[in-house]
Amino acid sequence: MKGAINITLLPDLPDEVRTAVLEVTTRLRQLPGALLPVLHGVQQALGYIPPDAVPLIARELNLSRADVHGVISFYHYFRSKPPGRHVIHLCRAESCQAMGGATLERHVKQRLDIDFHQTTADGAYTLEPVYCLGNCACSPAMLVDDELVGRLTPARFDAWLAAEKT
Amino acid sequence: MSVTVYIPGDAGALSVGAESVAALIATETARRGIDVNLVRNGSRGLYWLEPLVEVATAAGRIAYGPVRPEDVGSLFDADFLNGGKHSLALGPTEEIPYLKSQQRLTFARVGIVDPRSLDDYRAHGGYRGLDAALVMDAAAIVQQVTDSGLRGRGGAAFPTGIKWKTCLDAPAEQKYIVCNADEGDSGTYADRMVMEGDPFVLIEGMTIAGLAVGATHGYIYLRVEYPHAQRALEAAIASAEAAGYLGGDVRGSGKAFRLEVRMAAGAYICGEETSLLESLEGKRGQVRFKPPLPAIEGLFGQPTVINNVVTLASVPIILDRGAAFYRDYGMGRSRGTLPIQLAGNLKRPALVERAFGLTLRELIDDYGGGTASGRPVRAAQVGGPLGAYLPASQFDTPIDYEAFIAIGGMLGHGGVVVFDDSVDMAAQARYAMEFCAIESCGKCTPCRIGSTRGVEVIDRIVAGDRSERERSEVLLRDLCQTMLDGSLCALGGMAPFPVLSALNHFPEDFSGVTEKAAT
Numbered sequence: 135m136k137g138a139i140n141i142t143l144l145p146d147l148p149d150e151v152r153t154a155v156l157e158v159t160t161r162l163r164q165l166p167g168a169l170l171p172v173l174h175g176v177q178q179a180l181g182y183i184p185p186d187a188v189p190l191i192a193r194e195l196n197l198s199r200a201d202v203h204g205v206i207s208f209y210h211y212f213r214s215k216p217p218g219r220h221v222i223h224l225c226r227a228e229s230c231q232a233m234g235g236a237t238l239e240r241h242v243k244q245r246l247d248i249d250f251h252q253t254t255a256d257g258a259y260t261l262e263p264v265y266c267l268g269n270c271a272c273s274p275a276m277l278v279d280d281e282l283v284g285r286l287t288p289a290r291f292d293a294w295l296a297a298e299k300t
Numbered sequence: 301m302s303v304t305v306y307i308p309g310d311a312g313a314l315s316v317g318a319e320s321v322a323a324l325i326a327t328e329t330a331r332r333g334i335d336v337n338l339v340r341n342g343s344r345g346l347y348w349l350e351p352l353v354e355v356a357t358a359a360g361r362i363a364y365g366p367v368r369p370e371d372v373g374s375l376f377d378a379d380f381l382n383g384g385k386h387s388l389a390l391g392p393t394e395e396i397p398y399l400k401s402q403q404r405l406t407f408a409r410v411g412i413v414d415p416r417s418l419d420d421y422r423a424h425g426g427y428r429g430l431d432a433a434l435v436m437d438a439a440a441i442v443q444q445v446t447d448s449g450l451r452g453r454g455g456a457a458f459p460t461g462i463k464w465k466t467c468l469d470a471p472a473e474q475k476y477i478v479c480n481a482d483e484g485d486s487g488t489y490a491d492r493m494v495m496e497g498d499p500f501v502l503i504e505g506m507t508i509a510g511l512a513v514g515a516t517h518g519y520i521y522l523r524v525e526y527p528h529a530q531r532a533l534e535a536a537i538a539s540a541e542a543a544g545y546l547g548g549d550v551r552g553s554g555k556a557f558r559l560e561v562r563m564a565a566g567a568y569i570c571g572e573e574t575s576l577l578e579s580l581e582g583k584r585g586q587v588r589f590k591p592p593l594p595a596i597e598g599l600f601g602q603p604t605v606i607n608n609v610v611t612l613a614s615v616p617i618i619l620d621r622g623a624a625f626y627r628d629y630g631m632g633r634s635r636g637t638l639p640i641q642l643a644g645n646l647k648r649p650a651l652v653e654r655a656f657g658l659t660l661r662e663l664i665d666d667y668g669g670g671t672a673s674g675r676p677v678r679a680a681q682v683g684g685p686l687g688a689y690l691p692a693s694q695f696d697t698p699i700d701y702e703a704f705i706a707i708g709g710m711l712g713h714g715g716v717v718v719f720d721d722s723v724d725m726a727a728q729a730r731y732a733m734e735f736c737a738i739e740s741c742g743k744c745t746p747c748r749i750g751s752t753r754g755v756e757v758i759d760r761i762v763a764g765d766r767s768e769r770e771r772s773e774v775l776l777r778d779l780c781q782t783m784l785d786g787s788l789c790a791l792g793g794m795a796p797f798p799v800l801s802a803l804n805h806f807p808e809d810f811s812g813v814t815e816k817a818a819t
Binding site: 166167168169170171173174201204205208209210211212223227228229230231232233264265266267268269270271272273275277280281282283284285 | 311312314315316345347348350483484485486487488489491492523524525526527528562563564565566567568579580581582583584585600641642643644645649650651672681685715717718719720723728731735738739741
């Protein structure tokens, strides 16, 4: 009966969220230390980890909600809000700084009219800072979704953005 | 007759247009009816020449670079498929002085082989180290690694053989090999290059480590910022399993070794070994107290060897060629070679694998070619965001673990980030504290609170008048001392290095805004 009570305590979830979470937890719950792989799986499926899904993830992995929430909030990569259609990770680290990273950062923010951790008004781009992309011989760099872009300048960023929009 | 053309699939090369170049070459060869075998190799590491296109000819591989998409037409016109003359022609790749002067042991195959081909790996000396290890007993393998003088290439430089011996001597039903592939230091990319360009060497190194300490399961903890490396590793693991190099019975030895890739989630602190283990266990990446050492009580409480990618990737050649071969390179207590990663404001940023002992000046001037901006070099940060900022007067320091400790710095993972004279060292010091505040795991107070106070104090120094600056500098030095002495791990314990080195070597940058205006 305990299980039944737990279910009633879970917040209502849209069907697609519940299905996505259960697909991931069913597939990965047997892994030792499954929480990070599960959270990656949920974020990959939904683009983010809905706060309302935390109790379900916790129940499926036999963890407390605090455990799950604590892990999500600890890691920069996990997000609790839906991102834009593309996520731009712009490198802020030293090698990129040495190649004009600070100027580029100001330009990108101004061009997209957002700050870090924000999404453009049209929902196209979310901008996130990142501390090294391992492309330090081609600085400055950004990672857009899975695509790495190097030797970036304000002009090249604009050209890239224009090409994306067409 | 088929022509073989190499175009790197390395993330760095792709970031500067290698994919478009590959697509154009494929289209053009198809249009001309030429039978071409397009190999997506790793990068040779000469990044200022990327995308570097190579063609296999009777006279060896001929290089062209950096090739932009608009150069492809003229390359065909110049008959580059037969090594024809072109303004981008670099001659035989192996004869490029930058490459020829290197001593590539760990990177022997990177940029040369097809990283997806196990056959290519074996054809270039791969798995000979494992073959040697399979006929040795565990203690003998550990002895070879100890005798080689190999030290942890992740940054801490702990002798690998001693770590392995500790784990071997710890009795347990289950032991683990964990590869730290959370390469978070700015200015470093050697791990990424190995994983993308020669993933089998890491798999082989981990398998040998498993045999050496009696571990049957391995994890590669890979940073989420490296999607290309993830794909390369997962493909290579699948090939190695299919060929019996991984699994329940490694090469018919009756010994098991399985391997999986686990993705990190963007926390710099998880490059610290104990918080990495916490993260692998599915928890917040908070640092553990030591002891117990991970070699005795590590992942899931079991004895665990945890090593960096380059460390593990250096093991196969040691087992293949013998400890003495590796140990004969290097100086002092730094044996073997170090893949140094040149980054930041340099004309020729690239990977340079050389024996320990060459100087920072040789790296920056001779290899790096000075700054990309053409302005004078002002400072170099060695060893990532926790490494010291060194002024040009210290550039004669040899690449050697002890020599760097002696000048208040560290070699770390071998990253060198160069800055020209436009750099504001007070801003760099502030950034070091800011970075520490963002990435602190929060477990110990000096790091969690000290880093935030550090940012504030530096702001006051820069904004204040002379007396404010003097007061705050005393406070900043005192704060740094507290962090150095009182932090649990290297993040808080070393974040003062860049701050104090900036303050000591470049005090003029900290003179307040008011004074700068007055002068």
